[in-house]
Amino acid sequence: xxxxxxxxxxxxxxxxxxxxxxxxxxxxxxxxxxxxxxxxxxxxxxxxxxxxxxxxxxxxxxxxxxxxxxxxxxxxxxxxxxxxxxxxxxxxxxxxxxxxxxxxxxxxxxxxxxxxxxxxxxxxxxxxxxxxxxxxxxxxxxxxxxxxxxxxxxx
Ligand SMILES: [Zn+2]
Numbered sequence: 001x002x003x004x005x006x007x008x009x010x011x012x013x014x015x016x017x018x019x020x021x022x023x024x025x026x027x028x029x030x031x032x033x034x035x036x037x038x039x040x041x042x043x044x045x046x047x048x049x050x051x052x053x054x055x056x057x058x059x060x061x062x063x064x065x066x067x068x069x070x071x072x073x074x075x076x077x078x079x080x081x082x083x084x085x086x087x088x089x090x091x092x093x094x095x096x097x098x099x100x101x102x103x104x105x106x107x108x109x110x111x112x113x114x115x116x117x118x119x120x121x122x123x124x125x126x127x128x129x130x131x132x133x134x135x136x137x138x139x140x141x142x143x144x145x146x147x148x149x150x151x152x153x154x155x
Pocket of ligand 1 (some may be wrong): 095096097098099100128129130131132133
């Protein structure tokens with residue numbers, strides 16, 4: 001799905017990108033430009049700002065008020081509303097930092113850019129073609145899966 005987020009939703013933005021959604025994030029666009037962008041790029045505006053949400057809807061944009069108090073609750077709320085799975089499929093994941101689609105890379109291509117211990121324990125790597133960030137299912141992966149599991153339990 002295509003979203004646009006603002007202000008306080010940086011963390012949620014990264015989660016949605018990992019889940020494979022195309023999410024533009026803007027910390028600087030004013031409300032009018034944000035609504036404009038949502039309309040022209042056919043993105044759903046996600047915001048915690050009730051007034052902005054109402055204005056966007058009045059102006060014909062697709063908008064949704066995110067009101068969960070924790071990251072886990074926000075994910076559960078969105079997956080319920082937009083009917084998407086809370087599972088990460090790296091084939092469609094996007095770079096949490098910049099929103100480009102990440103690509104699988106052979107270990108030879110990243111070997112000089114990752115810690116030695118990582119090479120011993122991992123053999124699957126992904127790279128962002130835009131910001132060059134390298135990803136693997138490291139120790140943080142368990143936390144990611146735990147969060148998604150907890151979010152699913154809330155549904
Ligand atoms: Zn990137």
